[in-house]
Amino acid sequence: MSGEPEIQRVPMTEEEIEAAHIGGAPRLDGRVELAEYDPAWPARYSREAATIRGALGSAVLALEHVGSTSVPGMPAKPILDILLVVADSADEAAYVPALEAAGYALAIREPGWYEHRVLRRPGGEIGVNLHVLPRGCPEIERMLLFRDRLRGDEADHELYARTKRDLAGREWRHIQNYADAKTEVVEAIIARARRAATA
Numbered sequence: 001m002s003g004e005p006e007i008q009r010v011p012m013t014e015e016e017i018e019a020a021h022i023g024g025a026p027r028l029d030g031r032v033e034l035a036e037y038d039p040a041w042p043a044r045y046s047r048e049a050a051t052i053r054g055a056l057g058s059a060v061l062a063l064e065h066v067g068s069t070s071v072p073g074m075p076a077k078p079i080l081d082i083l084l085v086v087a088d089s090a091d092e093a094a095y096v097p098a099l100e101a102a103g104y105a106l107a108i109r110e111p112g113w114y115e116h117r118v119l120r121r122p123g124g125e126i127g128v129n130l131h132v133l134p135r136g137c138p139e140i141e142r143m144l145l146f147r148d149r150l151r152g153d154e155a156d157h158e159l160y161a162r163t164k165r166d167l168a169g170r171e172w173r174h175i176q177n178y179a180d181a182k183t184e185v186v187e188a189i190i191a192r193a194r195r196a197a198t199a
Contacts, residue, residue, distance in 0.1 A: 006138045007113055011180035014173075020110050025174055032168040032178050034075040041069045041126070045080055048121075048128055052084060055102040059095055061085040061135055066143045069126075071150045074161055077175075078126045083143055089134045090115040104130060114139055142190055149193035156189045 017025045045065040053060050067081025068074040086095055096106055099119050108118035116139070117132040133140055150157050163185045172178045 004114075004136055004138055006142075009113065009183065011183065012176055017174050017176050020108050022107055022109060025176070028172050028175050028178075030171060032077060032172065032175065034164060034168045035078045036075055037069075037071075037073050038078075038126075039072075041076075041080065044126060045070070045082065048080060048082060051102050052082070052099070052130070055098040056084075056086075056095055059086055059098075061087065062140070064144060064147075066131070066147050067129075068164070070147055071157070074150060074157065075164055080126055080128045082128060082130050083140065084130055084132045085135055085137075085140060086132060087135055088115075089117050089132045092117070095132065099130070104128075145193040145197070146186060146190050149189055149196075153192075153196075156192065160185060160189060 012020070042065065049063050049065075052063060062083070062085035064070075064083040065080070066083045067079075068076030069078075069080050084095075088094065090111065092106070096117075096119070100106070102121075104119040104121045106117065107120045108116070110116040114133055114137045119130040119132065121128040121130070131143075150160055160182075163182060167178055167181050170178075170181075172181075
């Protein structure tokens with residue numbers, strides 16, 4: 001990692017959610033629908049990864065299946081989360097046009113949070129959120145630590161699954177509000193993963 005300091009992710013305001021979404025934030029105004037884990041999700045990731053690598057070639061510095069669809073047995077929104085690491089995610093000209101040609105659309109731009117970008121591709125049964133971060137960004141390590149902890153620790157797997165199901169049953173204006181509500185549990189799991197990694 002580059003030694004870049006971590007930027008604490010805090011719950012986003014309505015204005016911040018609107019500002020981050022290109023063309024305005026879609027409203028949920030209801031509950032989050034979770035699907036039970038589908039063993040076909042890793043194969044779908046592999047197909048998407050091939051498409052992304054085909055579009056970007058050597059610009060892909062790392063590509064990882066992240067989020068709940070990457071964790072066997074975890075309930076999830078039926079959307080694949082994929083992490084793409086590029087040299088500079090703020091340099092949209094270096095990767096966005098090629099991904100648009102492959103069927104993706106730029107949906108989220110967060111210059112104040114590691115220059116995070118999200119491109120989306122709708123799917124039939126499952127869509128794709130492609131998270132783009134720059135090389136050396138601390139969030140890359142956090143995302144992978146979290147995923148690997150959920151894959152390998154039964155207690156944290158169950159805790160996160162329970163948390164998701166509980167929060168999914170509530171009413172949310174935006175999907176980001178649901179994501180923000182999981183922050184405390186996510187941070188605790190990452191902290192345990194870090195302690196385990198250094199033990």
